[in-house]
Amino acid sequence: MTLYPAGGLEPTHVCDTGLDAVTGAFSYSGRAIASALTNSGRQVRTLTGHPSRANGGNDIEIRPLDFDDQIGLVRSLEGVTTLYNTYWVRFAHQRIDHHQAVENSRALFQAARRAGVERIIHVSITHPSIDSPLPYFRGKALVERALAETGVSYAVVRPAILFGGDGVLLNNIAWLLRHLPVFAIGGTGDYRIRGIHVDDLAQFCLQKGAESFDSVSDAVGPERPTFVELVNSIKDTVKSRSLLVHVPAAVLPLFSRVVRAVVGDVLLTRDEYRAMANGLADTEGPATGSTLLSDWLVEHAPILGLTYANELKRHFGTSSDR
Ligand SMILES: NC(=O)c1ccc[n+]([C@@H]2O[C@H](COP(=O)([O-])OP(=O)(O)OC[C@H]3O[C@@H](n4cnc5c(N)ncnc54)[C@H](OP(=O)(O)O)[C@@H]3O)[C@@H](O)[C@H]2O)c1
Helix, strand or coil: CCCCCCCCCCECCCCCCCCCECCCCCCCCHHHEEEEEEEHEEEEEEECCCCCHHCCCCCEEEEEECCCHHHHHHHHHCCCCEEEECCCCCCCCEEECHHHHHHCCCCHHHHHHCCCCCCEEEEECCCCCCCCHHHHHHHHCCCCCCCHHHEEEEEEEEEEEEECCCCCCHHHHHHHHHHEEEEEEEECCCCCCCCHHHHHHHHHHHHHHHHCCCHHHHHHHCCCCEEEHHHHHHHHHHCCCEEEEECCHHHHHHHHHHHHHHHHHCCCCHHHHHHHHCCCCCCCCCCCCCCCHHHHHHHHHCCCCCCCCCCHHHCCCCCCCC
């Protein structure tokens, strides 16, 4: 339950301990959310599988993100007012697939309820659907349903694609454009991509954290270029001479396999391509973030794509792989 103090705009939670929890405060969106929280004077505890990435310069309390230890999860969430949940897996790897990620998310929400967490802000994705043939989007819908069933006050925040910080997607498109003579675009490339800056997402999450009613909102930026327009912008930004070629969707996995063999990473899964091509990375609604992707590209031109950001190493490599 949340109270609105007389004369003040900021709501306060009834049992506000001043402490919030964030999953993955040393990873991508969790890092931005944790930073926004500490900058606003909140204490932050993170649940993470990468505790060694704490740089010592922040005051973030660290607990394990261990879904096999339900009691430990509950203890880690005790005293927390709001849980900001970014947990998800991009693709199945080792023993964790999307089905397992749904069960893990459910375990986290139940632990939050048992620990007395007042509110959960959950980062999802645009257009999740129980009927989706794509395990990622179906899994996300199941997680949203599990959250609603938990009984804790919640807000679901749905970005399509994130940029900024040390995000991988745009950086790695730039890396390919800098290094390869040819860049393959699946199909016409006229599907739209509606990114939001990771710091805008973080601010939006905090805004939702301060509310007290259940809600589901897209978290999207002001620009929605087509994929071809986006790739051309990045190409111009990094002054690439790479030739853009349109290939049938069926050929893309071959291209991805070649890139994977070279960089040792999963650049784009077949399902991620299908989602983009089917318009799932776009929405019609108003922007919730203000940072212009086009401005951000120009600002980051000197460094964008200089080094490849390896997602597999980030999650499964050593502590120095970031
Ligand atoms: N990145 C995007 O462009 C994008 C676009 C749309 C929606 N989203 C959604 O935004 C949320 C956060 O995404 P993100 O890119 O910010 O993720 P992230 O920082 O890479 O990871 C978020 C959390 O999930 C954990 N995690 C990720 N992969 C894992 C794996 N394979 N095994 C175990 N734990 C794993 C991380 O653990 P550690 O703490 O150990 O790192 C971290 O706690 C997700 O729900 C995602 O679906 C992201």
